[in-house]
Amino acid sequence: MIPVSIITIGDELLIGQVVDTNSAWMAQALNKAGFAVIRRVAIGDNKPDIIHALDEERKQSSVILITGGLGPTNDDITKYVLCAYFGGKMIVDTEALKNVTYLFEEVFKRPLQEINLKQAEVPDCCTVLLNKRGTAPGMLFKQNEKIFISMPGVPDEMMGMMEDGVIPYLIKEFGMECIVHQTLLTAGIGESFLAEMINDYEKSLPSSVRLAYLPAHGMVRLRLTATGKDKAQTSSLLDTLFRQLKQLVAAYMVTDKDETLESVVAHLLTRQNASLALAESCTGGYISHLITSMPGSSAYYNGGVVCYSNAVKEEVLSVNSEILQQYGAVSEPVAREMLTGVLSKLKSTYAIAVTGIMGPGGGSAEKPVGTVWIAVGSALDIQTKKLNLRFDRQKNIQLTAMHGLNMLRQFILSQ
């Protein structure tokens, strides 16, 4: 596999003003094409650090991708440093100038300033890569078998340049090994229990195959990666090993694709042409937020009621006030009432209802912080479950959402 380094340049990344989402996107795009990112380095907008990073990364990597520091303001120095580093001089690139002029006249519809013309200047020792989405051109340098490519840090400009120019160029330039991944998602089992369960399997994997554990939000993703010269052969080996892995963790597997729990639930609902409603007390709209973060969710999601107060439970969801008084809001009977209430009120096939105490306050000896009742079901059947969570408010909310969605998934599958 061809080793790649990513250098991101910009003070805003170092002081934590901006979360670097570019690197993850670039790594995924490179991986799909058969390249392995071996190091990512973030540095500030200053010459010695940029030169040091270039010197360092070229030692190990064949390709060095650089983002950021290409804006028109004084703190953006990347291209001048690259020009000096590769021993060139700055010239105006005709194509880049055309692009800058076009963007200002036709797209931004703003007068072109002196400062913007500087964007068309590039070192004379580079190959220019067109930036369809912005004024800063990309620059490709080749020196002693090493390839250096500088791109803008603006995410959609970088993405356009990677897709149109950089990835196709690299694929052509190198004859590399192929790399394939398979990912599955488990729920309801901790990372260490999972590891014990598949310990023998993991030890028996050939050296060309690696297993990674990726825990998040109370679930664990398992990713199997195989590398090889022949695409068909590598894929076939991975398929066989992935099938074995799936069998080993079948009891906890949510999906054998690289997708979220909520998207698994979405597929199940869509396949049945069914609809979903939510009655959320303690999760306060978080499950609804997860569902509606997916484009197209209006096709199966009717909506929900965040019944934070008892009055809303009674008046909007018709929860029986005697049951509320007798058992308290955090109880199995109330979770059931919320479920049947929201199913009929929002005329939905399935629903999830959650009520609990997320903390830090609100707990009692009988019902400590972390006590949660979840109900999932349809007009035909209801399943309930009690959780005893022991984390902070945010994590309690996340875990309750995960359990609710996973219970619904199991409920739909069991029908």
Next chain:
Amino acid sequence: MIPVSIITIGDELLIGQVVDTNSAWMAQALNKAGFAVIRRVAIGDNKPDIIHALDEERKQSSVILITGGLGPTNDDITKYVLCAYFGGKMIVDTEALKNVTYLFEEVFKRPLQEINLKQAEVPDCCTVLLNKRGTAPGMLFKQNEKIFISMPGVPDEMMGMMEDGVIPYLIKEFGMECIVHQTLLTAGIGESFLAEMINDYEKSLPSSVRLAYLPAHGMVRLRLTATGKDKAQTSSLLDTLFRQLKQLVAAYMVTDKDETLESVVAHLLTRQNASLALAESCTGGYISHLITSMPGSSAYYNGGVVCYSNAVKEEVLSVNSEILQQYGAVSEPVAREMLTGVLSKLKSTYAIAVTGIMGPGGGSAEKPVGTVWIAVGSALDIQTKKLNLRFDRQKNIQLTAMHGLNMLRQFILSQ
């Protein structure tokens, strides 16, 4: 400022399956304490790369913070590599073992596996840092005046350890001057306009005072930091300068404390002993999630209706079906209907109603993606506003929530 490097270890970061949010958080926390992150390096779970990174970063930085690779599974090798690097041998740490046992017995309430006991093993040449939120202990190494600290990659475990252990230790170790901060939050003005507005002020600041722009979710936080030997004197200087800054940005200032917009709204509601209800269509429960993420929100938040379908708008919120048909769901009249509906249904003092098209699908020539109508108000008065957003689904949802909450804040203040 003391130079710091951050090394993040984990294949999942290199392959792009996980976006690194830890580094930005750490950089901000370090900055506040007077440390400057000069390089951030991400590498995979393998020994030569870890050792190379340690060798490299110690050249320039006084402090090297390491996250990740401390899980109990086979791909997690960080502590064994550190043990070899610093020439120690692995021993069981009594305190760490107590913590692991406590977490399994009292918190997770699950049987302790053989593999989990490995979590209590540490190199004998390190100082152990307690991890209150998980099983992997932190490790501090000191060698030739350089400090190396290894922490878990799980965000809340890392954050807890930074706050309780690492930052206080570093401040003490380097005999830092006293540092004081004042923070204010603005909304409704972009970073570059804000920078123009306070350009002269910023230039006139003494060298012991720094101004940081921290943009997030369509708002910009301004943080003023003063460093000095004498606490009272430094605080007094900062107070004077902060008062000037507040006057300059008064028209856009949401709060002069380091708090969120939703907590400002919460204070306003609490002070009036008023209650809030939400009618969310396009934000799908996100505003409700922001409100209920705050402990104690049940004191003023009655609840909300996520009226994703038109049927829910009509049947739960009594939105007039003729108005829905005539103007469409994304319209000012429907936002008003949703508002009055939720105010009366949930018997609340104030409400926010939002309806819009978040994308990527669902837009039309007349109502493109990003069209949003917001209504805020009470039984006495209603204010509405149209937004034309141009971002992706997630950012459109965040910005709509921000505008809704800010409109409510202004509405309450104007009453």
